Amino acid sequence: MTEGSLPNNKIEFKMLxxxxxxxxxxxxxxxxxxxxxxxVSLERVGIATNYRNPDGTPHYAVNSAVKxxxxxxxxxxxxxxxxVAGSKPDRQTPSHIT
Known part of the structure; x- marks a missing residue:
């Protein structure tokens, strides 16, 4: 494999x-x-540089988040x-101490 080439089973994406x-x-x-x-927000979007959908349209990879x-x-x-910042956590008395 030469530099910059990908195996046939890999799709390369350009980040958008x-x-x-x-x-x-x-x-x-x-x-x-x-x-x-x-x-809803997008985290990362890319367009394939070495692959197109079967109908000829561009292929996108979209990572999203829903909160x-x-x-x-x-x-x-x-x-x-x-x-709460600055507070001491509640400490329970160990069960063996009365």
Whole structure:
């Protein structure tokens, strides 16, 4: 194999830059007042340089991410105290000490 050549079973992609147009988030309000937000983003997009689809169109590889945010109607949530920066984690007394 010479430099820059690929085996016949490999597809090479050129990475493409992209920009977001429009809103990347869709929101839904549930009947109990909960808000569900769905955000879609692209992580990487490429176009094949040595392969085309059977119909002759370009072949793309697209990596995406979907993030869900559930916001309760009362907008309250909890977290362990140990997750707050600067706090000491809760330490349980070992079971053998009374």
């Amino acid at each position: 830059d992209y920009e977001s147009i429009g809103d990347d988030t869709v929101s839904f309000k549930l009947e109990d007042g909960t808000l569900v937000k769905v955000r 869900l945010y559930v916001i309760p109607a009362d907008r309250r949530f909890t977290m362990p105290k140990g997750h």
